[in-house]
Amino acid sequence: MPLLNSGNWNPDLHPRDSDGEFRYNGGRHRKSSAAGDSTPSPSAVQKLPRIWQALFALELGQMANAPSVNHTAQITVTASEFSGGNERGHMPSAYDGTQVNPDALGVALPARLPSGTMVRVTNPATGQSVIAPVRDIGPHNVNDPFWNHPSQRPAAEAQHANGVPAQNGHVPANPAGIDLTPATMNAIGIHGAENTRQAPVVIEVIPPPHASAAARRP
C-alpha cells in the first residue's frame, strides 16, 4: 500500500506537472509485504494512541524523500535491447553520465533506483540467468516501478497497444518493460541481430544492501 507524502518539493514550479507529462510521485514511499519491512500501514497507525501516531508520522516523514526498495517477486516482461544504436557504446548512463558499455552486463528499468541495484534476468526459453547492474532509465518511461506491485504490468504495454505517449513524450515502438545490453542478451541466450532483439524474460529486482537496510528500518 503506498503511503503518500507531499515531500518538500514545490510542484508548482515544475511545468511538466501541469500537463501531466511529468509523473512526480510526491516523494512516495512504497511499502511491500516483504519480510523485514516493518513500516506500518496508515490504517494500523490510526488505531494506535495519539503519541504513537505522532512518532510514526515523524518516522514516515523522515523516510518520505526516498521510496524503499524491496527484493521483488519474479515478473515476466518483454525485454528489448540498448547499445547506443550504430555507434555502439554511444549512450550515457542516467546514473553517472558515463557511457554504457554494450559488451558488459547491464539493464535499464523505467524508474530511478538506488545505485547498486541489480536485476536477475532469466530467459524462460533456455533457463539461462544472469545478475546485471542497473545502468540506465527506460525503456519509454521514467517513473513506472511496476515491479513493486505484483499485479501491475509495465505501462509501456498499454501505451504501445493504445498508441499513447509514454512518459518520455513518445509512443513506444514496443511494449518492453526492461532494456538489456547486447552482452546481457547474449548471456541468457537471446540470439539475433544487435539492437533488434526482443524476447520475454523473467526479472527480479535485487536492491543494494544499504537500500534493503533502509527498507527494514523500524
Next chain:
Amino acid sequence: MKKAIVLSIFCSLFISIRAPAFEIKDEWITPPGEYENRDIPFILNKAGVRIALPIRSLYTVRVFNQAHTLAAINYHETTDYDGADLVVSNGKKISILQDVLHLIETTAERKKILPVQPWDRIEFTVKSILGNKAHCVFRGYIFRTNTLVERQFDIIVGSSDNPLDLQIIKK
C-alpha cells in the same frame, strides 16, 4: 566628484543592460522520490529568482545564444529518447518550452523534414544557437531494422510573448 558619480551611474546602467536575461545554475540535491544527490539545473533570472526546470534523467550539454536570451538544455531521458528543453526570454518574461522535438514533430513530418517511422531510439540535440535560431540534429533508429536516419534543421523561436511560434527550416 560629479564626474565619478556620473561615471558610476553609467557603469551600473551598462552592467544592468549587459547582464544576461537569465542564467542556468546547478544545485546538488536529491529530487523527490529519488535516492541520491545529483546536479539539477535551474534558471536564475535577473532579479535573482530561481525557476525550476523540468526534472530529467540526465542533463547533458547546454547551449546559449550570445545575448543569453535563448538557451537549450539537452538531456538523456530514457534508453530510447534524448531530447532538449528550450528557455526563451524577452528580458521581462521567461518561457520554458519542454521537449522541443515533441512540439515541432508533427510540423516537421508534414514538411517532410522528418520521416514518419516507428522509432526504436531518438537522439534530438540542439547543437548551437545563433540569435533566435537553434541548430538541431535529429538521429533516429528505425524500429526492427536499426537503420539510422539523420536530419539537420534550424528552429526559429518566436519572442517570449509568443514562444510557441516555432518555425522549422531544413538545412
